[in-house]
Amino acid sequence: MTTLYGIPNCDTVKKARTWLTEHSVTHTFHDLKKQGVPERELDRWLAAAGWEQLVNRKGTTWRGLDEATRSAVVDNASAHSLLLAHASVIKRPVVEWADGSISVGFDAADWRDRL
Numbered sequence: 001m002t003t004l005y006g007i008p009n010c011d012t013v014k015k016a017r018t019w020l021t022e023h024s025v026t027h028t029f030h031d032l033k034k035q036g037v038p039e040r041e042l043d044r045w046l047a048a049a050g051w052e053q054l055v056n057r058k059g060t061t062w063r064g065l066d067e068a069t070r071s072a073v074v075d076n077a078s079a080h081s082l083l084l085a086h087a088s089v090i091k092r093p094v095v096e097w098a099d100g101s102i103s104v105g106f107d108a109a110d111w112r113d114r115l
Contacts (some may be wrong), residue, residue, distance in 0.1 A: 001029040005041070006093035016093045016106040023115060032087040042083055045094055048102040051079035054091055062087035 004027050008115060014104070018037060020027050031102055038105045046084035055073060062070065064087075073079050077080065083090055 002098050003017070003030055003096045004093050005030045005032055005038075007031065007033050007088065009027070010092050012106050013093045014034070016095070019108060019111065023111075024064065032090065037087050039084060041045070041096065041100050042080060044096075045104070046076040046080060047101055050105045051076045053104050054083065054094070055079055056089055056091040059088065061086055064094075065089075095099075 002020070002025055004013070004016060005014070006029070008014075008029075008031055017027075017029065027055065057070075069082070073082055091104050093104075093106060097103065099114075101114070103110065103114075
């Protein structure tokens with residue numbers, strides 16, 4: 001089963017969910033705001049994608065953090081704490097594909113290749 005992690009009002013997540021449905025990919029949706037960031041999965045995401053790819057440094061939540069907090073994120077361990085505390089800093093969507101692989105962000109060409 002494919003699981004898409006995100007925030008329902010995020011435009012990119014909306015596009016991704018539509019794409020999965022249009023391509024008949026059976027999936028579940030995990031709302032990071034309501035259901036929280038699953039810590040075990042976060043560890044897998046960080047191991048697979050790395051903190052640089054997982055931390056959304058362009059978003060308003062990141063920009064709203066104080067400089068000391070932003071500067072403290074330098075590796076997977078330091079990003080782990082931040083991402084657990086601030087789900088909105090996670091680049092969206094994160095997808096755990098049925099084959100166990102992880103992708104971060106929406107890229108229709110990449111996703112098409114996965115099918």
